Amino acid sequence: MTQRTLSINGNTVPRFLYGTAWKEDQTERLTKLSLENGFRGIDTANQRRHYDEAAVGTGIATVIESGLLQREDLFLQTKYTFQRGQDHRLPYDPEAPIATQVEQSFASSLEHLGTDWIDSYVLHGPTQREGLAEDDWAAWRAMETLHESGQTRMLGVSNISLKQLQTLCAEATVRPSFVQNRCYAVQQWDRALRDYCNAQEITYQGFSLLTANRQALSSPQLAQIAMKHGCTIAQMIFCFALEMGMIPLTGTTNAEHMRGDLCVFDLPLTPEDISFIENCGLR
Numbered sequence: 001m002t003q004r005t006l007s008i009n010g011n012t013v014p015r016f017l018y019g020t021a022w023k024e025d026q027t028e029r030l031t032k033l034s035l036e037n038g039f040r041g042i043d044t045a046n047q048r049r050h051y052d053e054a055a056v057g058t059g060i061a062t063v064i065e066s067g068l069l070q071r072e073d074l075f076l077q078t079k080y081t082f083q084r085g086q087d088h089r090l091p092y093d094p095e096a097p098i099a100t101q102v103e104q105s106f107a108s109s110l111e112h113l114g115t116d117w118i119d120s121y122v123l124h125g126p127t128q129r130e131g132l133a134e135d136d137w138a139a140w141r142a143m144e145t146l147h148e149s150g151q152t153r154m155l156g157v158s159n160i161s162l163k164q165l166q167t168l169c170a171e172a173t174v175r176p177s178f179v180q181n182r183c184y185a186v187q188q189w190d191r192a193l194r195d196y197c198n199a200q201e202i203t204y205q206g207f208s209l210l211t212a213n214r215q216a217l218s219s220p221q222l223a224q225i226a227m228k229h230g231c232t233i234a235q236m237i238f239c240f241a242l243e244m245g246m247i248p249l250t251g252t253t254n255a256e257h258m259r260g261d262l263c264v265f266d267l268p269l270t271p272e273d274i275s276f277i278e279n280c281g282l283r
Contacts, residue, residue, distance in 0.1 A: 004265060006247075008177055008203060011119065011153050014041035014075050015242060016262060019207060019249040020056050021045070027052040030253055031059030035069065037258040043180075043205075043249055045079035045124055046109045048089035053078060057113040071115055077178075078109045079124035079158065080139060098135050102142035106151070120178055121152035125159030132167050144174040156180060156205075162193045169200055180205035180249075185216035185281025189244065198245060207249040209237050216281040225273050232260070239264040240277045 006013045018034040020027055020043065031042065044056045060076075063069060080102050083094050092104035109118065121143055126136045146152045156178030157168065169175050179197055183190050183206035190206070197204045210217065217233055226236045238261055241248040250261050269277075 006203065009154060012075070013119075013203070013247070014039070015247055015265075016238070017041040017043045017075075017077070017205065017247055017249045018258075019043045019251040020052075021050045021251060023055075023251070023253075024052060025055075026253065027055035028059040028062075031056045032062050033255055034258055035060070035063045035074075037255055038262045039258065040069070040073060041075040041077070041247075043077045043207075044113075045081055045122075046091045046105045046112065047079065047081040047086055047124060048091070049085065049087040053109060053112040057111075057115075061114050075119045076113055076115060077120040077122060077156070078113065078118055079122040080105045080143065081124040082127055082135065082139070084127065085124060098138035099142040099145075102139050102146070106146055110151075117150070118152040120154045120156050121146060122156035122158050122178065122180060125157075126164055129161070130163070132164055137171075140168070140172060144172070147174050154178065158205075162196055165193065165196065165202075169202075175200070176202055178203050178205055178247075180207060182206075182208045182212050183241075183246070185213040188278055188281065189241075189246075191278070194244065194246070203247060204245065205247045205249060206241050209241060209248055210234055213237075213281065219280055219283070221276065222280060225276065229267055229269070229273075231264070231267055235260055235264045235267065236269070236273075237277070239267040239269055240274060243269060243274055244278070 004015055006015060018039040020031055023030050044053050045051045046053050091108040092101040123139055127133045143155050147155055154177040155174055157176045158180035160179060179202055181190055194204050222233055226233045238248045252258055
């Protein structure tokens, strides 16, 4: 497996993303470091509670100014977050209609990231655990308008259940190109939702592949598989994710790990290895 990009709706998308959540005052430095070490896809959100989107933009600008890359070389993904997921540092007027909040948040993201367009704009989770509420649809319709205007090339949704995704796909004018979920080994790495995504030609993005699965990944058998291939368990899990058709996210703060993560495309996992990993959370 050597293919490092996907073509989705005519857009080039890296198969591995660098996630910028929970970096705080290290956000600018780590964004810059990830790009210098080979990442070309950056995931962020206009949610100051967990992200510093403006610092992401400063890191990107520094690398572009250095001549290492151009904006066209990058895949930038950010998110609209409802007020319940924010702290007091809101990127929109909380009294405004949801559609206006989306517009204001998006305009703020463009300014933060120093760009004229976003490659993927993601709804950062529905407002409720079951079903889609009126506000969810208002946000999605506003996002569809941004897509139709060309300001964002693709749309996505995160932290969503299978039933919610099925409802969204049935009624959306612009269907999501991406689903981004926390991925649990005990659920066979979100298998039911991934299967639906595959059937609908939606690309699944998996986050917290390591941190959400510490117990499952402590298996001695997994350590033996990694040793057999001369890699770390983290590299093996990222390779597994790629083999399953996912786009994995990593948030490592270590330059050596960044480079190591991008070396996983050529790991020779066998079908038996893949089957064991897929079911390791059930053992």
